[in-house]
Amino acid sequence: KNDIVPGEAALALVLLSEYFEDPIYLDAVDRFFAYYKPWYTERAARKNSRAPWPAYLYDNQTRLDLVQFGPWTVMAANAFTRNRPERTDIVDFGLEVGRWMIETYEYTAERAPFPDYVGGYYKFEGELPAMQAFCYGEGTAAAYQMALRARPEEAPYFEKATRETVRIAMQMQHDRLDSMYYSRPELVEGGVRYALNEPKVRVDYTYHAQSTMYQWYIA
Numbered sequence: 001k002n003d004i005v006p007g008e009a010a011l012a013l014v015l016l017s018e019y020f021e022d023p024i025y026l027d028a029v030d031r032f033f034a035y036y037k038p039w040y041t042e043r044a045a046r047k048n049s050r051a052p053w054p055a056y057l058y059d060n061q062t063r064l065d066l067v068q069f070g071p072w073t074v075m076a077a078n079a080f081t082r083n084r085p086e087r088t089d090i091v092d093f094g095l096e097v098g099r100w101m102i103e104t105y106e107y108t109a110e111r112a113p114f115p116d117y118v119g120g121y122y123k124f125e126g127e128l129p130a131m132q133a134f135c136y137g138e139g140t141a142a143a144y145q146m147a148l149r150a151r152p153e154e155a156p157y158f159e160k161a162t163r164e165t166v167r168i169a170m171q172m173q174h175d176r177l178d179s180m181y182y183s184r185p186e187l188v189e190g191g192v193r194y195a196l197n198e199p200k201v202r203v204d205y206t207y208h209a210q211s212t213m214y215q216w217y218i219a
Helices: 005-020 024-044 060-083 088-105 131-150 152-172 203-218
Strands: 193-195 198-201
Touching: 005 024, 005 060, 024 060, 024 088, 060 088, 060 131, 088 131, 088 152, 131 152, 131 193, 131 203, 152 203
Parallel strands: none
Antiparallel strands: 193 198
């Protein structure tokens, strides 16, 4: 029901395979891609290219299915093809999903309505960008790693998109100055805010941003 979970599970299975040095886990991931490639293709094709960008390209349920599915699946594709480099079909699929996220919902430098939006992603009408960008950024950073390894001609595209997301993550991180307004600023400093207009901080917001930054930096 929740399309975040399958990609998380696929990534976890690859990591188990590496940890235990047991390829049996990779067979399960292979079945994941066999099932979800046509699943993704059918839903991505529902795009209404004549609708205003970005809010109305998909109906809301399709949008939720795809954006929850995307980042973890690209990370799983990156990890899987690190172990199975001959599976160029999975490389192509992971890069396709990564490109879909960027082209469909990222506020790139070329089309952001305000400079503060650069690197952010659309989520809901009326909600300013930030945290969701770091979830997508994990996927685009993984796509950047995968492109460097298998499709170097595509690497600059994913690097730029991820670097812009790293930029907004740093913009959203509480520093010593803006955390002074909290009653216990020492618990907030270093955390990452939810959105440009929302100061709340959670562990997962910070972790997604850290993961994006780390994967980009390693690449």
